[in-house]
Amino acid sequence: MISYTPKIWHIADVLKWSKSYLKEKGVESPQIEVEWLLRDILKFSRLEVYLKHDRPLSKEELLKFKKLLVERASGTPIQYVLGYAEFMGLDFKVTPSVLIPRPETEVLVEKVLEILKEDRWEKPIILDIGTGSGNIAISIAVNYPDCTVVGLDISSEALKIAKINAANNSVSERVDFIKINILKESPQVERYFNIIVSNPPYVAGEWFENLPEIVRKYEPVQALNPGEDDLVFYRRLGKLSNTLLSLDGILIVEIGGSYQEENVQNVFTEYNLGDFETIEDYLGQNRCIIAGLNK
């Protein structure tokens, strides 16, 4: 009699098979992503995945893994498959209602923290315009306990996620989220914020059409695409800075790269901002512009 013994899948087998499967499906970094899926299912550190190559997966673990793998292979970004993304060393819940936080945006947060640590303001109040998952607002609050932050977004769904993220990172008491269409409305305060920070939608027109499919198809268009005019949010930020920012306050924005730098600075100059500084991201792209009000 032939007896059927189901194949036992060890971590090493799963890694090898799934890596080539994802590669075939066009995933750019299959090894890293398979490891990430495994770590999530097994609650392992990256090191454990390496050290326990001969650990067999149970039937349940295999089923769970297969479900996630198929979802990733269908094109869904891994952060949406897993339901979270890492930013500034913290975990953020993400769904397709929010942009996946990008490593280059960490440069913006690091600059804000550097300025905050100069202790220019006793209890600084910070405004994050277009907060999305709350990644900028929350990582600032986590890393600088003496500040309060207000995050604004047009998307109610995004704000729900942001609130969960604030609670998960234990900063709900110092971070408020408000639904607002910043192109049409404004917080009703004057010279209230010491820092305004924003990573606004800036991928306009053709730039948007040329984004990789994984971004264009899965991430919220509203978070990326401002329409035909890539400067529309920068104009609004320039204008709002004149009422919302304290006279010694600072505006810090993310930009798409060197191609936007001069145009954004020109817009800000029209709105009485100056003293510009540009910061590069880890890939050497001009990524942030810092400005202050001309006195």
Ligand SMILES: C[S@@+](CC[C@H](N)C(=O)[O-])C[C@H]1O[C@@H](n2cnc3c(N)ncnc32)[C@H](O)[C@@H]1O
């Ligand atoms: C580029 S995403 C930034 C998300 C997050 N802050 C980050 O850095 O990953 C821009 C955000 O602006 C929001 N947004 C778009 N149009 C808006 C508007 N008119 N008023 C307020 N927020 C808006 C989007 O919903 C999105 O969350």
